[in-house]
Amino acid sequence: MPTKVAAFYQFASLPDFRELREPLRTLCADLALKGSVLLAHEGINGTLAGGPEAIDEFVAALRHSDLFGGRLDHLELKFSNAASMPFGRLKIRLKKEIVTFGDESADPTRQVGTYVEPRDWNQLIGSPDTVLIDTRNAFEVAIGTFEGATDPAIASFGKFKDFAAHHLDPARHRKIAMFCTGGIRCEKASSYLLARGFTEVYHLKGGILNYLEHVPEGESRWRGECFVFDERVALGHGLRERPAELESQTELESSE
Known part of the structure; x- marks a missing residue:
């Protein structure tokens, strides 16, 4: 079966990001997805791979399900293909930032280029x-x-x-x-x-x-x-x- 890869992120206020970890892990596991997802108060960042229908179902859940409640309505998303599964396992991690920078003045939820x-x-x-x-x-x-x-x-x-x-x-x-x-x-x-x-x-x-x-x-x-x-x-x-x-x-x- 072909493998579809989804790379995605969005800077969004997720004060409940810790509580989102296990429901998100369950969703990914049920769809047999592998890869990495980072959750933080400032948003989500990840790359996951799996069957095409499973990836599409996952993306729909991010955008429209009760899990995120419509907060990921501007998800930056890129699809590509892989000849075989490019990840060995699934990792859902909680972080201080979804991309480590170390300066609070850098806040894309307030201003970006x-x-x-x-x-x-x-x-x-x-x-x-x-x-x-x-x-x-x-x-x-x-x-x-x-x-x-x-x-x-x-x-x-x-x-x-x-x-x-x-x-x-x-x-x-x-x-x-x-x-x-x-x-x-x-x-x-x-x-x-x-x-x-x-x-x-x-x-x-x-x-x-x-x-x-x-x-x-x-x-x-x-x-x-x-x-x-x-x-x-x-x-x-x-x-x-x-x-x-x-x-x-x-x-x-x-x-x-």
Whole structure:
């Protein structure tokens, strides 16, 4: 049976996130899903895999069931396929943040940068006054990135604050565009920069995966592959699996 993969997140107020853990685990187990889900007061972040109908039923439950009570009505969602199950087990974890950053001023439920659709991304990053920043970890950037992008050379997302403090200035860098795998890191980074006085901040909606799915390879400004945190390791244009000489990393926290 084909395996469908759903990567999803939403920043949303979930003060009852601890109570949501076991009902969510039961839902996933009943549907025979595997993967990782993080729950925190600020929202949900996860990647799950299973049969196509099971994944569709799970997504419908997130959006419409009583479990979340309509609070996940703006779920950022990306589907892809896998030749085999890319996860070994199911993990539902409670965290302080759904993507670890370590600064409360970064709050996407209050303010975020401007979302840019994949079809408009090339025009934005082709502008000479746009500072293009890859918010992912250095080992991810080494596999693939957008041409002309700045690599902050960070080992974890929380280190982005240090990069911004030493290399970005609201007075000099007036137009900033950021991207990451699925959108969650650059969304939080955009909130942080706005809180620090930057005014024109953009981020790629749905991240690299959304771009690779919708922008034809012949028009693409992406170079290389996109690292993903499961046993597929890397994806290319059209979200096709690409072999890569990398050790697979399946811990969702590694993306933080």
